[in-house]
């Protein structure tokens with residue numbers, strides 16, 4: 001990327017033009033705007049230490065996904081950038097002087113010294129692009145004022161951001177999909193609003209989203225992993241607005257990428273020529289047009305390079321073969337999808353998938369009609385998202401496994417959570433802010449978990465039920481649970497002396513190993529109780545397949561009490577479903593090989609692949625294809641991708657369909673609680 005002086009004149013003219021358009025627009029909308037037409041920064045200083053001009057700052061409270069979404073979008077756009085954690089910002093070599101742009105992934109927990117550094121950076125002419133929330137002085141520097149916190153309450157009011165007069169900022173897309181779950185209401189204090197929130201039906205929801213000022217931009221939610229190509233265009237347009245040289249640099253990167261991809265395609269045996277030919281042709285056209293308009297309209301050239309790369313990626317996915325029997329699923333972490341379940345299931349079918357693992361609720365709150373558990377407000381009003389999902393799944397040949405957070409009560413209504421706490425039914429010692437979980441030793445909890453799973457099976461008749469949070473809490477350096485229920489049950493069942501609890505069962509204590517084994521047995525017995533209760537469902541209420549979302553990392557037994565071998569050996573599950581969320585292909589391979597061995601000939605082994613997870617954000621579909629191929633070579637029986645989002649539907653699924661899922665596949669035949677067929 002270039003931030004050189006050559007582009008300053010062009011940039012100045014463009015900023016002047018943009019500000020006039022924005023002023024007109026804002027005047028039309030009845031908003032005051034103080035958008036300066038002067039160039040944001042005088043002659044930039046040369047970079048020291050070869051540092052990159054764009055820094056993505058991972059704010060406190062961002063465990064990784066928000067920064068990764070920004071990095072993925074920038075990489076997709078061909079914008080080179082550095083990444084730094086907020087805690088290490090002060091140690092940045094050369095301070096922020098060497099940066100031109102700082103992008104803050106999450107500013108809600110920003111420390112005062114970070115704020116001071118960034119204020120100084122902005123005062124010296126640096127460009128700040130901040131997401132979600134920033135302290136008041138920094139907000140003021142960006143020309144905005146932040147107001148109340150507005151949660152979405154599942155109404156999908158913050159589904160997309162529509163950009164007004166997108167053409168006024170070269171390269172800006174018409175809209176990007178966010179699927180945001182809350183915002184901080186934001187009003188202009190000098191900045192121009194350039195993007196507003198729309199709901200999932202494409203209707204304006206009445207809230208501003210993106211603001212532009214001479215010092216940078218502010219967006220009132222984090223950047224999500226949805227719609228990565230749209231986000232790439234969005235970020236490139238913002239940066240390109242402040243420096244036209246961004247386009248030149250990014251175009252050079254994308255052109256090199258396209259050349260390398262084309263060379264690779266030429267080098268390997270051609271895929272299915274009928275599948276790949278059209279894409280190849282479209283790629284050639286886009287590349288040619290990009291070269292032609294590179295000098296006159298670099299933003300347009302950028303868009304063409306991105307299109308060329310998308311087509312080349314499809315070609316590169318085409319040599320991979322399909323399989324006829326395979327679990328091909330996707331995790332859907334919320335039961336409301338846009339635009340509708342009918343549309344989504346139709347897309348999954350078209351993409352060659354055959355299963356969806358759809359969130360139906362937790363012990364704290366559910367999205368279906370329940371006599372036992374608190375219901376989501378919209379369900380109380382008569383909505384039935386789980387029912388809609390099952391119906392559409394049946395129509396499109398997608399087996400629906402309902403995902404139930406068995407011991408998680410984090411999203412329970414506050415009143416219920418307080419009640420559970422008073423009754424000492426919550427696992428103790430979990431840090432505030434971490435997921436609150438019901439203790440699996442407490443008798444009422446155990447009964448409620450069993451009854452709830454049976455109720456879910458009875459009412460919804462899904463193909464399967466997947467239990468998640470069927471484990472002890474996971475926190476580095478901490479173990480659980482030492483509550484009075486666990487104490488009583490441990491002593492009763494192990495016949496070990498009670499003296500010294502909890503010291504005797506903690507690391508270094510004489511009964512530490514016995515305690516860890518007992519935790520596993522405690523969960524295994526609960527799973528057995530669920531299994532036998534489900535087996536009693538009558539012919540009219542078919543028994544769903546049962547699976548548990550199992551930690552893929554080694555030593556899940558000791559870390560979280562998940563004893564998958566015991567579950568498989570005791571036929572308490574119908575598949576061995578492990579979450580192997582990692583970007584590393586070699587680590588993924590090691591995990592899968594162990595799991596296939598562990599599943600043996602008892603149950604099929606399914607790999608959870610984290611394409612959009614805390615642990616991994618895939619840059620493109622080829623990374624997913626790689627892991628699917630690894631799982632096949634390891635003789636796993638299928639895969640479930642985390643997670644459904646717009647990027648998955650629009651970009652990954654068509655790429656899978658080019659090769660690995662080009663033919664239909666049936667799910668491996670498994671009889672609930674019985675023998676695995678061929």
Ligand SMILES: [Zn+2]
Pocket residue numbers: 427428439440441442481482483484485486487
């Ligand atoms: Zn306990």
